[in-house]
Each structure stands twice: as C-alpha cells, then as structure tokens.
Amino acid sequence: MIKALFYEFGEINVFKNFVIAIMKEGTTVKPEYNDHLVEIAHTYFHNRPFAYITYRKNSYAVDPMVYLKTSQIENLVAFAIVSNEEHKIKNAEIERLFLKKPLEVFSNLDDAKNWVNQLIENEDF
Template identity: 55%
Template sequence: MIEKIHLEFGEGHIFQNYIVVYMNEGITVKPEYNTYLIEISEKYFKNRPFGYITYRINSYAVNPMVYLQTSKIDNLIGFAIVSKTGLKKTNVEVEKRFMKIPFEHFNNLEIAKKWIDSIILKHNE
C-alpha cells in the first residue's frame, strides 16, 4: 500500500494500480463523491490507467447515477465490487448497466486486485 486516505464517506487505500475504498456504514454514495475520485486519479494515477475496488464490508446504498460520472474519468479502466456476503446478482446487473468501463463482482479482494492488474497489463500492451 502506498497511502491510506480518509474521505468524507469512508477510507481509501492507494496501491500502485488501484484504490480500494471502504465506505462508511449507512451512507448513500452520491454522484458528487466523484469529485474525490477525480482528485485521487490526478494525484496518484496521473497519465496512467488505474482501477477502483469497492470493498463492501459495510452496508450502504448506491445511487446508480454515480456510475455515469465515474465512467467519465479518463484513466479509470476497471471497477470491481468485492462482497464476501454476496450481493444479489440483480443489484450488480443494475449497477453494471450504468458503468461504461469493465465492471465485475468478486467474493475475494485478492482476486479483484489481480483482475485490475490484468486489465491494466492488457491496456499497457
């Protein structure tokens, strides 16, 4: 891990190729939170591709409109949801419709990290 950052809505762990975000319990993820992600992309991943992993250890809601804005971040090339308790497949499918970049659900954080690394590797070929 390169750095741990505290956000209004949770905590982010910055790695070489991605950020892992742990959202606070009970929040609603709103489109305006993309401002933070844009700042992170410019500070830690400037001029190179990166991935976003949300580790859903807490219960929270997501306004799917957030993904329309998230998809517009130029160097964001993959988005992963990790949930050990499992999400309803229908929830993931609805969220996926709003995302314009590769979007996957995983039950294991390490597998999600490897997936992000693999799409970055492919992107850089």
C-alpha cells in the same frame, strides 16, 4: 499501499494500479463524491490507467447516477466489486448498467486485485 485517504463517507486506499474503497456503514454514495475520485486520479495516477475496487464490507447505498460521472474519468479503466452477499451481487448487476467501464464482481479481495493488476499490466491503454 501508497496512501490511505479518509473522507466523511469512508476511506480510499491508494495502491500502484488501483484504489480500494471501503464505505462507512449506512452511507449513501452520491455523484458529488466523484470529485474526490477525480482528484485521486490526477494526483496518484496522472497519465496512467488505474482501477477502482469497492470492498463492500459494510451495508450502504449507491445512487446509480454516480456511475455516469465515474465513467467520465478517462484513466479509470476497470471497476471491481468485492462481496459474497447475494443482494449486493444483484445490486452490482444493476450498477453495471450505468457504468461504461469493465465491471466484475468477486467474492474475495485477492481475486479482485489480481484481475485489475492483470488487466492493467497486460493492456496498452
């Protein structure tokens, strides 16, 4: 891990090719939280691709409008959701409609990490 960042809504851990976000219990993810992701993209992934992994250990809500702004982050190339709870997986299918980036759902964190690492290391962005 390169850096752990803490916000009022949760934490974002920065790695070489991706970030892992863990939201706090009961949080509602709002479009303005993307400002933090834009800053992270510029600071830690300047001029190179990265992926976003959301590790859904806690229960929280997502305003789907957040994905319209997330889709505008040019060097964000993929989005992974980690959960093995059926209702969270169904929510991911709705979220997929709003995000204009590849989105996959995984039941464990290692599979998500492997997917994003392969995607980034084997593609020419």
